[in-house]
Amino acid sequence: MTYEISIDGKSYRLDLNKEDGRWKCALDGEPVEVDAVIARPNVMSVIIGGQAFEVKRERTATDMHFWVKSARFAVDVRDPRSLRSRRAKGGGVEGPQKLLAPMPGKIVRIISAAGTEVEAGHGVLVIEAMKMQNELKSPKKGTVKQILVAEGASVAAGEVLAIVE
Amino acid sequence: MFKKVLIANRGEIAVRVIRACRELGVRSVAVYSDVDRASLHVRKADEAYHIGPATASESYLNIGKILGVAKLAGVDAIHPGYGFLSENPTFARACADAGIKFIGPPPTAMEMMGSKTRARQHMEKAGVPFVPGSTRGMEFEQTRETAEKIGYPVMLKAAAGGGGKGMRLVRDPKDLKSSFEAARSEAERSFSDSEVYIEKYIENPRHIEVQVFADEHGNCVYLGERECSVQRRHQKVLEESPSPIVTPEMRRQMGEIAVQAAQACGYTNAGTIEFIADQNRNFYFLEMNTRLQVEHPVTELVTGLDLVHLQFHVACGEKLPFAQDDVQLRGHAIECRIYAEDPDNNYFPSPGKITLLLLPSGPGIRRDSGMYEGWSVPIDYDPLLAKLIGYGASREEAISRLQRALYEYFVGGIKTNISLFRRILAHPDFRAGKLDTGFLDRLLADSSNKIADDERHEDKVRVAAIAAGLFAVLEPAAAATSNGNAAESTPAKPSEWKQSGRIEALRSR
Numbered sequence: 041m042t043y044e045i046s047i048d049g050k051s052y053r054l055d056l057n058k059e060d061g062r063w064k065c066a067l068d069g070e071p072v073e074v075d076a077v078i079a080r081p082n083v084m085s086v087i088i089g090g091q092a093f094e095v096k097r098e099r100t101a102t103d104m105h106f107w108v109k110s111a112r113f114a115v116d117v118r119d120p121r122s123l124r125s126r127r128a129k130g131g132g133v134e135g136p137q138k139l140l141a142p143m144p145g146k147i148v149r150i151i152s153a154a155g156t157e158v159e160a161g162h163g164v165l166v167i168e169a170m171k172m173q174n175e176l177k178s179p180k181k182g183t184v185k186q187i188l189v190a191e192g193a194s195v196a197a198g199e200v201l202a203i204v205e
Numbered sequence: 206m207f208k209k210v211l212i213a214n215r216g217e218i219a220v221r222v223i224r225a226c227r228e229l230g231v232r233s234v235a236v237y238s239d240v241d242r243a244s245l246h247v248r249k250a251d252e253a254y255h256i257g258p259a260t261a262s263e264s265y266l267n268i269g270k271i272l273g274v275a276k277l278a279g280v281d282a283i284h285p286g287y288g289f290l291s292e293n294p295t296f297a298r299a300c301a302d303a304g305i306k307f308i309g310p311p312p313t314a315m316e317m318m319g320s321k322t323r324a325r326q327h328m329e330k331a332g333v334p335f336v337p338g339s340t341r342g343m344e345f346e347q348t349r350e351t352a353e354k355i356g357y358p359v360m361l362k363a364a365a366g367g368g369g370k371g372m373r374l375v376r377d378p379k380d381l382k383s384s385f386e387a388a389r390s391e392a393e394r395s396f397s398d399s400e401v402y403i404e405k406y407i408e409n410p411r412h413i414e415v416q417v418f419a420d421e422h423g424n425c426v427y428l429g430e431r432e433c434s435v436q437r438r439h440q441k442v443l444e445e446s447p448s449p450i451v452t453p454e455m456r457r458q459m460g461e462i463a464v465q466a467a468q469a470c471g472y473t474n475a476g477t478i479e480f481i482a483d484q485n486r487n488f489y490f491l492e493m494n495t496r497l498q499v500e501h502p503v504t505e506l507v508t509g510l511d512l513v514h515l516q517f518h519v520a521c522g523e524k525l526p527f528a529q530d531d532v533q534l535r536g537h538a539i540e541c542r543i544y545a546e547d548p549d550n551n552y553f554p555s556p557g558k559i560t561l562l563l564l565p566s567g568p569g570i571r572r573d574s575g576m577y578e579g580w581s582v583p584i585d586y587d588p589l590l591a592k593l594i595g596y597g598a599s600r601e602e603a604i605s606r607l608q609r610a611l612y613e614y615f616v617g618g619i620k621t622n623i624s625l626f627r628r629i630l631a632h633p634d635f636r637a638g639k640l641d642t643g644f645l646d647r648l649l650a651d652s653s654n655k656i657a658d659d660e661r662h663e664d665k666v667r668v669a670a671i672a673a674g675l676f677a678v679l680e681p682a683a684a685a686t687s688n689g690n691a692a693e694s695t696p697a698k699p700s701e702w703k704q705s706g707r708i709e710a711l712r713s714r
Contacts, residue, residue: 043674047666054674063675067667076675082561082617084679086672095672096561097680098617106673108665110612110627115673143557144584169584170545170554197557 044118047106137179139202141195145169150191156184164202167195178204206521207231207281207306212246213271214286217575217591218499219246222284225513226251234278236271238264240583245575252278259585265289268296272303282306282520284513288587291496292319308520310495314470318493322364322402324470328490331469333462336407336481336489342400345385352381355405361385363392364400371395374406407483409641412436412491413448414479415463416504418515419472420525427460428508429534431500434640435629437552442622442645443629444500445539446507449600449638455486466493475501475516484641499542499592502573506538506596537600539607543574545588547620556582561617565610569596569603582619590621600638604630 043054055066065072075087082097096107106115149166152158158178165176165187178184185203189195209232212222219235223246226233235250240259247253254274257264264270266289275283283300285291285307294312301307309315318324322341329335337355339348342364352359352375361384363371371392373384385401393399412433419425432448433441451459463478470493477498479491501512519525546552562578574591576582582590593614595607608630614623629635632648 041678043677045670045673047669047673050666052667052670054670056674056678065671065674067670072667072671074671074675076672076679078676078679081680083563084672084676086668086675088668088671093668093672095668096563096615096617097672097676098561106669107615107617108668108672110624111662111665111669113666113669115669117673117677119677143555144581145556146584169556170586170588172554174550174553 042120044120046116046118047113136185136203136205137182138200139164139176139179139204141167141197141199141201142174142176143167143169144197145174145195147189147191147193147195147201148173150187151175152178152184154184154187158182158184158204164204165189167201176201180204207517209234209278209280209282210308210517211236211271211275211278211280211283212250212286213265213283213290214288215241215244215246215265215575215586216589217573218286218288218497220249220575221573222286222513223249225511225517228511229514229517231517234274234280236265236274238585240585243580245577245580254278259583261289261586268293268299271296272299272305275300275305276303280305282308282517284308284516285496287496287499292494294319306520308516309474310472310476314472315495317470318495320364321362321366321492322400324492325490327469328466331465333466333469333490334488336404338404339402342402345382348385348401348403349378349381351403352378355403358406358408360404360406361388361401362404363388363396363398364402365396365398366392371401407481407489409484409643410434411448411450411482411484411641412441412479413451413459413482413488414477414494414498415459416498416501416512417463417467417472417476417478418512418519418525419467419474419476420519421473421522422524424525424528425464425467425472426525426527426529426532427463428504428510428512428532430456430459431498431503432640433500434642435635435645436642437645437649441500441542443539443541443626444503445537445600445603446503447534447537449640450482450486452486455488459488462490466490474519475512499589500540502571502592502594503538503540506571506594507534507536508532509535536596536598537603538594538596539600539603540592540594541607541611541626542589542622543591543593543614543616544622545582545590545619546622548622548624549620552622552625554584554588555620556584556588557619558582559616559618561615563613563615565593565613567606567610567613569606570594570610571596576616590616593626604636 045052045054053068057064063074065074077085079085084095086093086095093108098105104115106113145167148168151163160181162178163175164178166173182204185205187202189201210226211234212219223233233250235246235253236256237247238259256270290296294315297307297312317327325340339351358376361373371388373388375381375384388401389399413430415430416428429446430448430451431444431446433444435443466478475497477494480488481491482488505512545555547555558581559578571594576590595603597603597606611626
């Protein structure tokens, strides 16, 4: 089967097939001999041409990262057969964008109320956690369609706080 | 020895003290707020009692509630840890009134050392060296005269201050007036006390502190020093013992002065005298911390002593079991404070659920931790998660063991400052022991000193791509795209039926 994998913005095509109990793998068409074992959930031991790697998969509320040794990569995996992936593919900053809470915390201030026109990078809300405040910025130029939280509200990581269109 | 001790704290220090209780055959009593029910200290203690909401003033800082639990559980003593009520003389006094031993110094010593100006007046009498400046708060005109006398640059400081609040550096005489007023109003706002004093500013200072220990029979010893110059926003990040610049003669001088200072205020139990040192090894008294310090493990490793055990023995009225000449320093220890902070977002706190935790071990590695896999770091308290301490026969060996351990250490689901320690330990100035309190800010401002990788970056990218695909096949439930089930914080266990069905389906393709 074939996956489309984007790492820190760059795309790779990965063909993976199991033959006689071994993985046949090709990265961007180039064959790679690989042996992999899941050591525990989210931890994989990968051996490629005798080189051993411990790879960790980390999912937070808003994204997924892979760690190879001590290097961290933002990774997006798409299975082209999957409907959800196909729908998500058009993503980018087109259409309505959700602003998610990057961490659990308390909303201390709403900078741009619903209806405000914002530039990309313009502050929308301020969230506080562990006595520190963090400004959440608009991902695109547009209008704040909706603010889904009130000042003073406690929010969970990944909660939708606002929508910018 | 005590029969039962309450630990009026949380996090890694509560776990540390509970461990000492178990080693000494003392029953331990934990207290917890609403958000700490699942915290590690509650799991490790013999007894645990709820004391209120997350807000510290209604739980860990609430003297009435803590003493209520202490009476209910029938404890002999209370260990305050660090932070919270540990340096609160009112609490120490309330413990004494309730017939419960406070494991720490007498309240009179805390009061004397709690105000920087009062501490200075007493310490100068005891012959302790000070940075030139005023011993108490002054009006502007006097402050200006003192500044002329001691010479610029000068530092204005709040008498009741701490943590960098109410502090102003003045390099130019014409800025003195505005800085003086700003420091006063900040001091008033932060501490309800506008008293501001002035000191000569030491360029590129080192922060070196001496551990002291006193029993209740007049014996007091010093247990070597700790270098704590690696700081950010006046918060310590990494500490080591011994200091790379302290010579045996300087250690003896600092130690003897530290003991004099402790004795001058009638000190008992564990305490720390903080000094500021210039690059010519002149040192001046900064303040006394009247509690066990976060960084006490580095002293434990180089002296071979267990400071918490010692605190218990001394608080029971026992004599110190050794004399100054028996104290020998051996080897080198370095501590990294692992914080829940995001290195890519200006070290902003990063609470949340720890989804994966891989722990280092092996020779010369000690971990004092309050976290575990599956635990959610609450948003309400200090972001210190754990301390990783490396020990070796030499400084170089301690550094290489720590580097190796940091390579093994992995905390997933939240952001931590682990990568920062890789940069610090690899930095040529750090390795040369060339430290001052500005070291870390300079390191962070300079993006060019990223660590040289052992493999080419492109190779790792290829490994990440291959692993991402393999994960999607082998452990698919959690491999949804970032646009998928994002709000779900725990990956569901993959159905084995579904998984083998899927693999079969792939085979037949």
